[in-house]
Amino acid sequence: MKKLSVKLGIIFFIIIIGLESFIFFYLHSSLVDSRVEEELSELQARGNSHRAVLEMNFDPTTVNHIALMESEADTDVVITDSFFKFIGSSKQSIHFSKYINQTITTSPRKGKIIEDNWREKPFIATVSPIEVDGLTVGYVFMFQDTASVQSLIMHLNEHFLLAGLISVGLTFIIIVILSKALTKPLIEMKEATSRMSNGDYSVSLPKTGKDELGDLAHSIHLLAHQLDYLTKERNEFLASISHELRTPLTYIKGYTDIVHKRNLPRDEQEKYLGIILEETTRLSILIKELFDLAKFDQNTFVIQKKRIDFSEFLLKMEQKLLPAFIEKNMNLQVTCPPHLFLMADPIRLEQIFLNLLDNAMKYSQHGTRTDLKVEKKGTNLHITVTDNGKGIPETDLPHIFSRFYRVDKSRTRALGGSGLGLAIVKELVHAHDGKITVNSKENIGTEFAIILKGATE
Ligand SMILES: Nc1ncnc2c1ncn2[C@@H]1O[C@H](COP(=O)(O)OP(=O)(O)O)[C@@H](O)[C@H]1O
Ligand SMILES: [Mg+2]
Structure with a gap:
């Protein structure tokens, strides 16, 4: 049931955690790099400033003074002569000599970093040459214990870990809530459709907006x-x-x-x-x-259209129906301009008019008159069947084209009606791509209007 939310959640989680890890990794490494660089340049600057002092007074007093100053700081200094012989240092360490004994081929005036591997080595180190009158007379070596850098980085790592854990937790919670909220309406809709397939159509779905x-x-x-x-x-x-x-x-x-x-x-x-x-x-x-x-x-009804001479067609129908009208003492008037042609199925067309005229006859009193009028408007035929019969009550009017609908059930049956006539007429008119409308007033009369396309002269 909740598979979709789990799937969505896992996908979101993987993507977001992937992104977060990338950002964290990038941030971490650039922070560490810039921190170490800062330490190194600070160390270099300190060495350079000692060198500046020594260049002014390159004598044992100044050397001792600088060594003393450094012994109080957490950096260390070693001062050598131009042959790398110790002439002063803030602290004794075997590690220092390792760097000093290495032959320093050239070191530029602004100094040089001679050790930056803070991860593995005990010290990071820089060197600044002391120059007097254009000649190198000695070197200032600066050292900084990497333990302090390492502990700094460790602190940073701890912060990162904490931030990472918090963001993973938050991401997880947000994704669980989001994926549930996203899939909840879907699950509700699924339930609604399965209820529908069991015949319960009273579905009520929450409004989720216009998405x-x-x-x-x-x-x-x-x-x-x-x-x-x-x-x-x-x-x-x-x-x-x-x-x-x-x-x-x-x-x-x-x-x-x-x-x-x-x-x-x-x-x-x-x-x-x-x-x-x-x-x-x-x-x-x-x-x-x-x-x-x-x-x-089933849409299997076949219409076989033919070119029909409309006035001739109506004349034949009038002849067929007139005896019935006369028998009921009623008048039937057919008006149609001559030489009017229409593409239609004559059998179905006859069915339409027989039904309408039969109704006009059935639901009208003796002595009334029924009119069938045909007019050509453009390529359309406007046909009206009007009677002065008993009419149809307004409340029944919208339903008379429905199957089995009869205004007066018991009386209509006596007249032989089944209530299917107008339903069939409507379908036949629609099958001819036409339109049928009705207008009626009780005790005044009824008018059916049909519009058919494709009339020619
Ligand atoms: N010309 C009309 N005048 C009055 N009522 C009509 C007319 N035509 C149809 N009706 C009403 O519409 C109902 C449906 O007509 P129809 O579908 O032809 O069925 P029926 O088999 O009863 O003739 C009829 O029962 C009748 O009440
Ligand atoms: Mg009928």
Whole structure:
């Protein structure tokens, strides 16, 4: 579960410790170098100042005086003549003679460092030549015990070690906190998605701000919302389907039983068989509609576009539907400019208009009028189907394109509606890359407006 934080933590830790070690090492060595250099140049300067005094008075008194002065300091001095013979020193040590006996070929006026190996040797040392009238008459050797340098460096090391330990500890704590804080929202999101896969869509994720993690949390929220909606919709849809199928089947079963068991007179038998036939037809229409919708959902619905002469097409449909309108004592008016062509699937287009005109007829009273108007605007066709029927209440209006939605369930069933008609119309219009909208006022009428692309004259 916490693997990511451990991984991140280790990576951070290694990188930061690596960087810290490098910086510490660099700092340490440059500090030590500059410290030792300082010591050496101080020693050299001290030797040079003794030399200056000796150049003014190169006599035993001055030599002794300088030797005495140095015996009080923590540096030491050895003064020799030009043949490296001792003529004065602040302290006796066998180590001194080792350096002095070495032949010093040339030593410049400003002096020379003759030992700087403070790590291994007991002393660091410098030499300054004493010159009188252009001739070297002697040498001032300066020595400093390296023990003092070493203890200085040891102190420095101790400080470094302490600082190192503190920074490693702090780094560790900060990284643990940081990597936990970083991975916490990720872990929460992972848990949320696994809850979602178990069907619990009530995810609540903390707001992490407007960074990538925040975006991810937002996407998961949306996904949960959508899944929740889809699951509910699917369940409702299945419930509706089973309900819709059950009703006609109950009729069919009931009347078949009656016809089968009772010895009914011929005309009554005919009546019941008529009902059975009606319900069977209703069932097969319903199943065909469901099948169409399933094809839309799977994106396997095929539209076969052809060039259609629109006025001719509408004329045929008017002829088909007019008898039904006349039977209901209703008026159907179709207006379409001639020589209008459209690229569309004629069978599907007919399905659209049959559904809309069927609704206009079903949900209008006797004596009303239905208008189908076509206008060409640019390359678009604007088609309106208007009736003066009972209209649709405002609260129902947003839902009428939903599957199985009917304003008045019981009465619509009596009219033969399943509530799938407009859902199919919408899908068909969209499959033609078109748009459909509805406008309605209760007891005044309804207008469906369709815009289709690709009209020519
Ligand atoms: N022209 C209309 N006038 C009034 N109500 C309508 C009209 N067209 C559709 N409706 C309402 O919208 C609902 C859905 O329509 P539809 O999907 O075609 O289903 P149905 O199978 O009931 O006709 C209908 O039940 C009806 O209540
Ligand atoms: Mg309908």
